[in-house]
Amino acid sequence: MAAIDQTQVKEGVDQxxxxxxxxxxxxxxxxxxxxxxxxxxxxxxxxxxxxxxSEKNEEPEWMTEWRLEAYQRWLTKEEPDWAMLDxxxxxxxxxxxxxxxxxxxxxxxxxxxVDPKLLATYEKLGIPLKEQxxxxxxxxxxxxxxxxxxxxxxxxxxSVSVGTTFQKELKxxxxxxxxxxxxxxxxxxxxxxxxxxxxxxxxxxxxxxxxAVFSDGSFVYVPPGVRCPMELSTYFRxxxxxxxxxxxxxxxxxxxxxxxxxxxxxxxxxxxxxLHAAVVEIIIEEDxxxxxxxxxxxxxxxxxxxxxxxNFVTKRADCRGDRSKIMWTQVETGSAxxxxxxxxxxxxxxxxxxxxSIAITNNHQQADTGTKMIHLGKNSxxxxxxxxxxxxxxxxxxxxxxxxHPKAKNSRNYTQCxxxxxxxxxxxxxxxxxxVKNNSSRVEHEATTSKVDDEQMFYCRQRGMDEExxxxxxxxxxxxxxxxxxxMEFAMEAQQLVAISLEGSVG
Amino acid sequence: xxxLAKKQEATAARLAEMAVPSGGQWITEAREAALARVKxxxxxxxxxxxxxxxxxxxxxxxxxxxxATFETGEAPLFDEIERLKVVFVDGVFDAAQSDDLSAEGxxxxxxxxxxxxxxxxxKDLYGKLELKGQDPxxxxxxxxxxxFASDGLVIHVTGKVSKPVNLIYKHAETSSDAILHxxxxxxxxxxxxxxxxxxxxxxxxxxxxxxxxxxAAFHHVRAQGRDHERRxxxxxxxxxxxxxxxxxxxLTVNGRLTRNEAVLELTGDDAVAHxxxxxxxxxxxxxxxxxxxxxxxxxxxxxxxxxKVLRNGAVGxxxxxxxxxxxxxxxxxxxxxxxxxxxxxxxxxxxxxxEIYADDVACSHGSTSGAIDEDALFYLRARGVPKDxxxxxxxxxxxxEAVDEIESETLKDSVLARLEGWLERRRD
Numbered sequence: 001m002a003a004i005d006q007t008q009v010k011e012g013v014d015q016x017x018x019x020x021x022x023x024x025x026x027x028x029x030x031x032x033x034x035x036x037x038x039x040x041x042x043x044x045x046x047x048x049x050x051x052x053x054s055e056k057n058e059e060p061e062w063m064t065e066w067r068l069e070a071y072q073r074w075l076t077k078e079e080p081d082w083a084m085l086d087x088x089x090x091x092x093x094x095x096x097x098x099x100x101x102x103x104x105x106x107x108x109x110x111x112x113x114v115d116p117k118l119l120a121t122y123e124k125l126g127i128p129l130k131e132q133x134x135x136x137x138x139x140x141x142x143x144x145x146x147x148x149x150x151x152x153x154x155x156x157x158x159s160v161s162v163g164t165t166f167q168k169e170l171k172x173x174x175x176x177x178x179x180x181x182x183x184x185x186x187x188x189x190x191x192x193x194x195x196x197x198x199x200x201x202x203x204x205x206x207x208x209x210x211x212a213v214f215s216d217g218s219f220v221y222v223p224p225g226v227r228c229p230m231e232l233s234t235y236f237r238x239x240x241x242x243x244x245x246x247x248x249x250x251x252x253x254x255x256x257x258x259x260x261x262x263x264x265x266x267x268x269x270x271x272x273x274x275l276h277a278a279v280v281e282i283i284i285e286e287d288x289x290x291x292x293x294x295x296x297x298x299x300x301x302x303x304x305x306x307x308x309x310x311n312f313v314t315k316r317a318d319c320r321g322d323r324s325k326i327m328w329t330q331v332e333t334g335s336a337x338x339x340x341x342x343x344x345x346x347x348x349x350x351x352x353x354x355x356x357s358i359a360i361t362n363n364h365q366q367a368d369t370g371t372k373m374i375h376l377g378k379n380s381x382x383x384x385x386x387x388x389x390x391x392x393x394x395x396x397x398x399x400x401x402x403x404x405h406p407k408a409k410n411s412r413n414y415t416q417c418x419x420x421x422x423x424x425x426x427x428x429x430x431x432x433x434x435x436v437k438n439n440s441s442r443v444e445h446e447a448t449t450s451k452v453d454d455e456q457m458f459y460c461r462q463r464g465m466d467e468e469x470x471x472x473x474x475x476x477x478x479x480x481x482x483x484x485x486x487x488m489e490f491a492m493e494a495q496q497l498v499a500i501s502l503e504g505s506v507g
Numbered sequence: 508x509x510x511l512a513k514k515q516e517a518t519a520a521r522l523a524e525m526a527v528p529s530g531g532q533w534i535t536e537a538r539e540a541a542l543a544r545v546k547x548x549x550x551x552x553x554x555x556x557x558x559x560x561x562x563x564x565x566x567x568x569x570x571x572x573x574x575a576t577f578e579t580g581e582a583p584l585f586d587e588i589e590r591l592k593v594v595f596v597d598g599v600f601d602a603a604q605s606d607d608l609s610a611e612g613x614x615x616x617x618x619x620x621x622x623x624x625x626x627x628x629x630k631d632l633y634g635k636l637e638l639k640g641q642d643p644x645x646x647x648x649x650x651x652x653x654x655f656a657s658d659g660l661v662i663h664v665t666g667k668v669s670k671p672v673n674l675i676y677k678h679a680e681t682s683s684d685a686i687l688h689x690x691x692x693x694x695x696x697x698x699x700x701x702x703x704x705x706x707x708x709x710x711x712x713x714x715x716x717x718x719x720x721x722x723a724a725f726h727h728v729r730a731q732g733r734d735h736e737r738r739x740x741x742x743x744x745x746x747x748x749x750x751x752x753x754x755x756x757x758l759t760v761n762g763r764l765t766r767n768e769a770v771l772e773l774t775g776d777d778a779v780a781h782x783x784x785x786x787x788x789x790x791x792x793x794x795x796x797x798x799x800x801x802x803x804x805x806x807x808x809x810x811x812x813x814x815k816v817l818r819n820g821a822v823g824x825x826x827x828x829x830x831x832x833x834x835x836x837x838x839x840x841x842x843x844x845x846x847x848x849x850x851x852x853x854x855x856x857x858x859x860x861x862e863i864y865a866d867d868v869a870c871s872h873g874s875t876s877g878a879i880d881e882d883a884l885f886y887l888r889a890r891g892v893p894k895d896x897x898x899x900x901x902x903x904x905x906x907x908e909a910v911d912e913i914e915s916e917t918l919k920d921s922v923l924a925r926l927e928g929w930l931e932r933r934r935d
Contacts, residue, residue: 082556084862406851406852409851419863421863421865421866422866423866424833424834424864424865424866424867425833426864426866427862429860429861429862429863430859430860430861431858431860432858432859432860433857433858434855434856434857434858434859434874434876435855435856436846436848436854436855436856436876437854438848438851439848439850439851439877439878440851440878441876441877442875442876442877442878443874443875443876444873444874444875445857445859445872445873445875446871446873446874447861447871447872
C-alpha cells in the first residue's frame, strides 16, 4: 500500500476515506497456503480432461455429453478483448483444471469425517463449518448465544465441495442446498431443467469454458412459498498452484419463495496469476425474491502487480415470473483482473432488479465491472448504484447496459455511478449503454455528486450547512444505504467501507 | 483476425471502384497515406462496436440510394444575415452563385486550386488532424474522405472576421454522391464564424479540419438540410490551443440517416470546447451524434449538450466520450444527452462514456429518456392552451438548452424560428 501512503490526495477527499481504502486494500490477510496432499488431473484442456472431471464427479452420461458439447463450442470461441483490461495472454493449456485434496477421494459422509486440515483452513478464514449458531464477522462467534443467526455454508476447496452445513435442517423446510455435483446425482430433473437456461452454454468465452470444466459449486432450490429459514453461503478457496477454479452456482427460487445467498472467496499469495471463471445462474419465479451478496476478495497481486487472480465471471438472474425480484450486492476488493457483470433479465411484469456495487482497486488491480438490466416485462423496475474507487496505478471501469424493450411499457430505471480517484496515476472510467425502445419508460443515468437531490440539498442548506457539507452528508448517507444492503455476515468488511465517502469524486 | 482480413478484402474491392484525384506532390502524399489507412482498417461494418447503433452500409456501398429534393417554400436559413456566401451544388463549388471570396482577415481558397500547387501551408493540416483523430477510435469514413475529396475550402484566418462565412450545400441530382473536405486554420487571436446549411447531396461525406491557435475563437452553426431521404456522414476534427474557444451547434430536422462526429483535442491550457445539437425526427429518421473530446491540458472546459425529439419510429443515437489524459488537472467536463420520445415507436440509444486519468477534475454526465411530462401538459391545457400547441411549447423548452449554446443572439433567433416553423408544419 505504499502507493497510497505517498500519494498526494487532492482537496476535498477525506483522510478517513483514504485510510479506509488503505485498510481494505492493505495487507492481504488470506495469502497463506494450506499444505495438504492434492490430487491433480494433468495440465491442459482436452476432451479427456472434460471426461475425467465428469467421471470424478460421478456424473451421468447426459452431463458428460453436455460438457463435451460445451468444450467443442469453446474451441470456436474467441477471448473477448473489449474490456478496459490489460493483462498478459492466458495460456489455457498451462492450467490444471481439476485439483482436489487427496482426503476427499472417498466422499466424507458427514462433516465429522472431513479432513481436519480442511476444517482448520476454513476455521482460519473465519468460516466455521461446525454446525452451530454462528454470527459471522464478529469475534468469538463460537461462543455466540443460542439465538444467534444461522448460516448454512457450502465450502468449496479448489475443485471440490468439502461439505455443506445444516443440510438436515434445510431439508425439513424443503430447501435443497448442496454442491452442484451432488445435485446432478440426486436431483437430475431439476438440474436438467435449469442448468444453462439462464447462461446458455455458448453465452461467452468464459461461460463456455466453465460449462465444459466446472468442477463444483453450489445448488439451491427453494420450493414454492418457502422462506429459506437461514442465510445460505458458499465459500470459495483456491489453494493449489496453477489451478483454475471453475465453479458453477445454480439457484432456483420457486413461486413466492425467498432466499438470501452470500458468497465469499479468497486465495493464497503467489507470484503467478491464477484463473477463476465462474458462472452463476439464478431463476426467480412468480413473487419470489433472491438476494445475492458477494464479497470478492481473491488475492489481488502484490504492489508491483505480480500474481493475483484473474476473475472472469458470468452472473445472471432471470426474473421469469411476475413480481419477481433480484438484488445483487457486490463488494469487489480483490483480484488482479476483474471481468464481471451480474445481470438481470426482467422478464416478468412488475419484476424488479437491483444492483449495488462497490469496487475498490489499488496498486496494479484492474476492474471492469457493472451490470445489465434487460427490461422485457411491463412495469419492470431497476436501480443501479455503483461506486468505483481507484488508487495506486489501478484502473476501474463501470460498464453497464440498460435496455428497455418495446414491450416493457411503463418501466423505470435509475442509474448512478460515481467514481473516486485517489492519486493521479490511476484511472476511473464509465461506459454505460442505454437503449430505450418505448416512450412510456423512463431511464435516468447520472454520474456526479453535484446532482444530489435538490430537495435534500435545499433542506440542508436551509438549516445552515454550506454546500460542501450538505453534499458530503447526503452522499455519505447514500453510500451507507448501499452498504446496508449487505447482510450482517459482511458487516465487518462493510464497516470499513462505510468510512468511504465520495467527496471530490468524478462522475 | 480472419474478420479483419475479410473486411480489408471487401474494402479493397470497394475502393477499386474509386479514383484518387490527381494533384501536387503534397496532397498526393496525404491522399495516398489516407488511402493506405482506409485499406488497413477497412470500411465500417455493422458489427463494429463504434457502429453498434447505426448501420453504415448505405454510407459505404457503391450505389447511392436516390434522394428527391424537397421544397418547403421557406426562405433558406441565414438568408437574412449578412454573410459571405459560398455555394456548393452536389458537392461542387459554384462560383456563379457564390460571393466574391475575398474578405478582410481571411484568405479563402478552393481545395482544387490548392491541390495543384507543389507546396501549400495546408500540408500541415490536410489529413493530419484526421489522422490524429483515428486514435484511439478508428474513423475509416473520414480517412476515405481525405483520400478521395476533390473539392472543399481551405481557409486561413488571420484576424477577427466580422461577417460569417456561410457554406451552402445545394442538392440537385437525385443520386449525387458528394465528398467535401475543408481545412480551416485560425491564427493566434483570430475569430471566425462558419455557418453551414443545405442537404448537399443524396449521399454526403464531409470532413472539416479546424486548427484553433492560442487565443483564437471558432464558432460553428449548422443546419442539416431538409431533404427527407438524404444520407450524410460528417466529421469535424478540431485542435485547440491555449485559451482558445471552439463552439459548434447543429440542428437536424430531416434526413434518413445522419452521422455527425466531432473529434476535439484540447492541447492548450484554459481552452473551451462546446459541442451541441438539437434534432427533431419524424418517421424514417436516424440521427447519430458521436463526440470524442480529449483533454490534454490544464484547466480546460468542455460541454456536450444533445437533445433529441423523436416520433413515428425515429431513432436518436448519442455516443459521447470525455477522455481526460494524465496530468490534465482541473478539467471541467460536462455531458448531457436527453431524448423526448413523443410516441411508442421511437428509440433512443446512448453510450455516454468517461475515461479519466487525472484526479483533480470535475466530470459529469447525465442521460435521460422519456415521454413528455404529463403534468406540464396538463398545466398548459388547464390554462386553455390546445394540446398540440402545448406539446410544441414543451418541445421547444426541451431543446432550448442545446440552442442556448449558440453565442450569437441573431443566429440563435434564426435557429429558433426554423424550429418553430418545423413544428408548425407538422401540427395539422
